[in-house]
Amino acid sequence: MEEKPFKASLGSHGSDKSSPDNDIRNLWTRATLSQPKLNVPRSSVGENSDMEGGGIGRKSRRWYNQKAGRDSDGGWEEWDDGEDKGSFKQEDLNESSLLELELRRASSLGSRLGEDVDSVTDTEMSSSESSLSISKHTPHRAYWMEQQNRLPLPLMELMENEALEILTKALRSYRSGIGRDHFLTKQLQRYIEGLKRRQSKRLHLLVH
Amino acid sequence: MSATMKLKQGSFLWYLYLDKLYCLLSVRNVKALLEYFHLLDVHHNNTLNDVLFYHFLHHVTSWNRTQIMIVFNMLDWNAMGEIGFDQFYMLVCILLAQQNHLEEQFIFRHSRPVFELLDLDGELRIGAENFHMYNFLFNIKKQDLRELYHDFDITGDRRLNYKEFKLFTIFTMDKYQERQKAEKDKDKGKKDLLKKKRLHHVNVSLKQFLGINVSESRL
Numbered sequence: 001m002e003e004k005p006f007k008a009s010l011g012s013h014g015s016d017k018s019s020p021d022n023d024i025r026n027l028w029t030r031a032t033l034s035q036p037k038l039n040v041p042r043s044s045v046g047e048n049s050d051m052e053g054g055g056i057g058r059k060s061r062r063w064y065n066q067k068a069g070r071d072s073d074g075g076w077e078e079w080d081d082g083e084d085k086g087s088f089k090q091e092d093l094n095e096s097s098l099l100e101l102e103l104r105r106a107s108s109l110g111s112r113l114g115e116d117v118d119s120v121t122d123t124e125m126s127s128s129e130s131s132l133s134i135s136k137h138t139p140h141r142a143y144w145m146e147q148q149n150r151l152p153l154p155l156m157e158l159m160e161n162e163a164l165e166i167l168t169k170a171l172r173s174y175r176s177g178i179g180r181d182h183f184l185t186k187q188l189q190r191y192i193e194g195l196k197r198r199q200s201k202r203l204h205l206l207v208h
Numbered sequence: 209m210s211a212t213m214k215l216k217q218g219s220f221l222w223y224l225y226l227d228k229l230y231c232l233l234s235v236r237n238v239k240a241l242l243e244y245f246h247l248l249d250v251h252h253n254n255t256l257n258d259v260l261f262y263h264f265l266h267h268v269t270s271w272n273r274t275q276i277m278i279v280f281n282m283l284d285w286n287a288m289g290e291i292g293f294d295q296f297y298m299l300v301c302i303l304l305a306q307q308n309h310l311e312e313q314f315i316f317r318h319s320r321p322v323f324e325l326l327d328l329d330g331e332l333r334i335g336a337e338n339f340h341m342y343n344f345l346f347n348i349k350k351q352d353l354r355e356l357y358h359d360f361d362i363t364g365d366r367r368l369n370y371k372e373f374k375l376f377t378i379f380t381m382d383k384y385q386e387r388q389k390a391e392k393d394k395d396k397g398k399k400d401l402l403k404k405k406r407l408h409h410v411n412v413s414l415k416q417f418l419g420i421n422v423s424e425s426r427l
Contacts, residue, residue, distance in 0.1 A: 151239070151240055151243055155240060156243075158220055158223075159220050159240070159243065159244045159247055160247060162219060162220050162267070162268075163244070163247040163248055165267060166248065166260075166263045166264050166267045167248070167250060167260075167263075169263045169266075169267070170250075170259055170260050170263040173259050173262075173263065174259065177259070184251065187250065187251060188250050188251075191250040192250075195247075
């Protein structure tokens with residue numbers, strides 16, 4: 001992988017605390033077709049999303065780096081390790097993979113997209129380059145605004161896993177209490193299946 | 209009924225925390241909690257029925273069935289048979305206050321809603337039996353309960369109205385702060401003692417070392 005630094009023709013966009021040049025969002029939101037081949041080091045993708053006012057990576061870390069003010073219970077501190085920072089980087093990278101998938105879906109440039117898809121290699125740099133070419137035509141701003149309002153994925157996963165356990169036990173109570181054929185039992189069963197499908201879909205996306 | 213409740217380690221609630229001063233959740237935590245509530249709201253009523261509520265509490269706390277149903281009946285103040293998000297939020301704050309040993313502070317800060325919760329009959333008075341029934345929620349010991357009714361029942365009707373209850377919360381808050389201060393002083397005393405011991409040990413070692421050196425030079 002080339003380590004050529006990204007020379008962005010980026011205007012100043014407010015936040016000065018971290019280097020805007022290495023921020024993944026700048027690749028999506030400000031890059032133009034005239035940009036040289038992008039070769040942002042993979043390590044910088046997750047690390048440098050700590051911009052003021054947004055960034056899923058930063059939000060995730062902020063959730064998990066907060067000190068609860070309690071001494072022994074751990075709480076958020078449990079997530080405040082170097083090991084977990086690695087997992088957050090992975091999460092950031094996965095977020096960008098998801099973003100790429102969504103951008104592709106949203107694009108109306110069929111043949112061009114096909115060319116881009118053909119030329120995509122295993123590295124993220126190739127996929128980011130092809131996504132750049134269609135970024136002009138996609139509603140990236142709305143997407144990022146939505147991303148900033150979402151809860152971090154690890155938290156969502158934790159909540160869904162727990163909800164699934166609770167609801168599975170509740171389903172047994174429903175079946176024994178009101179029977180298998182009651183509409184509430186069926187509704188709960190359908191809901192649990194929907195939740196499991198969502199989880200496996202996300203897992204599939206993460207793996208690939 | 210065991211008085212000390214523990215949240216299940218690694219559960220979602222276990223990761224939440226109350227602001228220590230106001231005993232409330234932050235906006236961010238409330239947002240996550242709302243999302244969690246909606247995950248459990250399988251029938252899309254913005255409520256949890258008794259079955260879902262029971263399994264939720266059974267999963268995340270160490271309470272038994274009787275305790276859980278007492279809590280459900282207490283929170284179902286509209287007698288709808290379902291719990292909305294407001295009540296759910298209140299419950300989570302109570303759980304976190306207990307988990308983090310902030311019961312006194314919580315009752316002090318939210319004396320009115322707590323009073324209304326305990327006032328089951330709506331008579332604006334709380335009898336001793338009400339308090340006793342909910343002591344597992346706020347970790348109030350029997351001895352404290354006796355003192356409460358002895359010292360604060362100013363009207364003498366063996367029940368507490370809101371003002372008497374408020375006085376009680378102020379009193380327990382003072383006691384809590386004194387306890388904290390005493391613990392802090394105790395810790396400080398221990399640290400000072402440890403320091404003195406170390407210093408003494410160093411002095412002794414130094415003297416021994418110098419003593420050896422002096423005897424060698426004389427030779």
